[in-house]
Amino acid sequence: MSDKLKKLIADRGSIKKIGVIGMGYVGIPSAMLYADAPDFDLVYGFQRDSKTSGYKIDMLNSGKSPLKGEEPGLEELIEKVVKAGKFKCTSDFSMISEVDAVTLAIQTPFKNPKDLEPDFGALMDGLKLAGKYISPGALVVLESTITPGTTDGMARKILEQESGMMAGEDFALAHAPERVMVGRLLRNIREHDRIVGGIDDISTKRAMELYSRVLTQGKIIPMSAMSAEVTKTSENTFRDLQIAAVNELALYCEAMGINVYDVRAGIDSLKGEGITRAILWPGAGVGGHCLTKDTYHLERGAKLAEDKLDYLEGEESLFVLARHINDFMPRHMFNLTKAGLERIGKDVKGSKVAILGWAFINDSDDARNTPSEIYRDLLLEAGANPSVHDPHVIDYPGVTIARDIGEVLKNSNAIAIFAGHQEYKALEAKAIKKMSGMEHPIIVDGRNIIGPDAFIEKGFVYKGIGRGDKNDHKIQNIQ
Ligand code: SAJ
Numbered sequence: 001m002s003d004k005l006k007k008l009i010a011d012r013g014s015i016k017k018i019g020v021i022g023m024g025y026v027g028i029p030s031a032m033l034y035a036d037a038p039d040f041d042l043v044y045g046f047q048r049d050s051k052t053s054g055y056k057i058d059m060l061n062s063g064k065s066p067l068k069g070e071e072p073g074l075e076e077l078i079e080k081v082v083k084a085g086k087f088k089c090t091s092d093f094s095m096i097s098e099v100d101a102v103t104l105a106i107q108t109p110f111k112n113p114k115d116l117e118p119d120f121g122a123l124m125d126g127l128k129l130a131g132k133y134i135s136p137g138a139l140v141v142l143e144s145t146i147t148p149g150t151t152d153g154m155a156r157k158i159l160e161q162e163s164g165m166m167a168g169e170d171f172a173l174a175h176a177p178e179r180v181m182v183g184r185l186l187r188n189i190r191e192h193d194r195i196v197g198g199i200d201d202i203s204t205k206r207a208m209e210l211y212s213r214v215l216t217q218g219k220i221i222p223m224s225a226m227s228a229e230v231t232k233t234s235e236n237t238f239r240d241l242q243i244a245a246v247n248e249l250a251l252y253c254e255a256m257g258i259n260v261y262d263v264r265a266g267i268d269s270l271k272g273e274g275i276t277r278a279i280l281w282p283g284a285g286v287g288g289h290c291l292t293k294d295t296y297h298l299e300r301g302a303k304l305a306e307d308k309l310d311y312l313e314g315e316e317s318l319f320v321l322a323r324h325i326n327d328f329m330p331r332h333m334f335n336l337t338k339a340g341l342e343r344i345g346k347d348v349k350g351s352k353v354a355i356l357g358w359a360f361i362n363d364s365d366d367a368r369n370t371p372s373e374i375y376r377d378l379l380l381e382a383g384a385n386p387s388v389h390d391p392h393v394i395d396y397p398g399v400t401i402a403r404d405i406g407e408v409l410k411n412s413n414a415i416a417i418f419a420g421h422q423e424y425k426a427l428e429a430k431a432i433k434k435m436s437g438m439e440h441p442i443i444v445d446g447r448n449i450i451g452p453d454a455f456i457e458k459g460f461v462y463k464g465i466g467r468g469d470k471n472d473h474k475i476q477n478i479q
Pocket of ligand 1 (some may be wrong): 178179180181182235236239243280281282283284285286287288289290291360361362
């Protein structure tokens with residue numbers, strides 16, 4: 001523990017001013033909670049005044065949320081802290097010199113998962129700006145999900161180069177990964193336990209001071225920076241693995257002619273102390289900004305340590321295989337659609353297919369890495385004519401999203417359900433059939449939200465993920 005840093009922090013006293021770099025799904029709710037905490041005096045939200053996201057600066061400073069979709073309590077909190085003068089959004093990064101702590105909540109996508117090559121461009125720009133302006137005794141925290149080894153590796157290097165100071169000596173450095181989900185951002189930050197990992201104990205301690213002020217139910221779990229990086233990447237990797245396991249089971253159940261949901265309920269019934277059976281839900285695919293890439297961050301971290309790794313010769317990583325299984329599910333939806341059309345002697349080529357749900361998750365407008373896009377592209381490749389409906393997603397590059405479900409169902413040979421939105425749970429066979437105008441429309445349920453019998457009775461050709469008990473049903477001719 002560096003006495004020099006200890007003294008610098010003691011001279012500064014408790015954290016009063018904070019800077020948040022990256023006004024997005026993580027940065028905005030975090031900044032507002034810091035600003036609303038009585039212990040902190042002022043929070044700057046740092047946002048580049050770029051063509052694509054510069055508009056956020058004025059919106060936030062006028063107390064408005066630039067985030068799309070329902071975020072309970074967020075708009076009110078922005079208005080409150082802006083009115084109270086406790087939050088300012090700015091593109092003047094030199095103000096970082098004033099703050100006691102600066103956090104970075106910047107996207108860390110992958111350029112190419114195959115080569116495990118992340119796109120750290122935006123994060124490196126943020127680190128350079130933080131390094132350029134931080135003052136002695138400040139704390140820097142990475143909240144983005146990153147490859148294990150990044151905090152004490154690339155981030156430390158950039159911050160030291162830009163600042164001319166030493167991490168652990170002149171400034172504190174830590175990783176405290178976000179754990180938020182769209183639709184409940186504020187609640188997740190307040191209530192989830194927070195993993196806090198410093199490059200040394202004094203950095204961990206200083207970062208704990210920051211997060212303990214915003215947690216209501218959650219507790220702080222201190223550890224090393226590397227352990228924090230692995231915790232975050234592997235908690236999403238494990239979730240992805242659990243989803244891949246039940247997706248594989250669903251594919252088996254289809255082949256065996258049984259209902260995966262009966263099996264799931266059976267497995268889930270084994271309860272009692274010490275028995276955890278976390279079986280998740282099969283479906284049309286895994287989207288979003290997290291599960292689709294965090295496995296590759298973990299893999300990259302392990303690769304950096306592969307000279308010490310003892311693993312099966314020539315075997316693929318279980319985690320990467322899980323990614324491939326989940327990436328296969330939209331293609332499986334395509335195969336089910338094709339099989340359904342073939343049952344009535346139709347080819348995918350020239351067929352009109354209605355895609356219900358563009359969001360990657362239910363009842364949200366978030367369509368980042370949506371599985372629906374993979375399915376849509378497969379249809380286009382096969383010469384089909386896809387159309388898309390989603391009650392929540394307003395716009396998305398390269399696709400027209402209809403508001404009127406009748407419009408996409410009209411003359412549709414097939415209907416594919418990709419998101420479990422509430423609106424779709426009320427779908428009625430008779431009404432859908434009337435809108436499609438087909439004698440035997442194909443309906444492919446990727447989220448198990450419709451009752452197969454109600455549709456089969458109306459002459460639909462039903463296909464469902466994991467529904468081997470129904471997928472080869474007798475087609476009914478309705479007089
Ligand atoms: N999905 C399934 N079956 C399931 C659960 C989800 O197919 O049983 C699909 C969803 O449809 C969606 C995708 O997986 O397409 C991701 O869904 P999600 O519920 O995991 O949502 P995310 O990605 O927004 O949230 C995850 C969460 N991680 C964990 O629970 C370990 C969240 O806590 C994280 O904060 C978030 O990633 C993140 O930002 O890392």
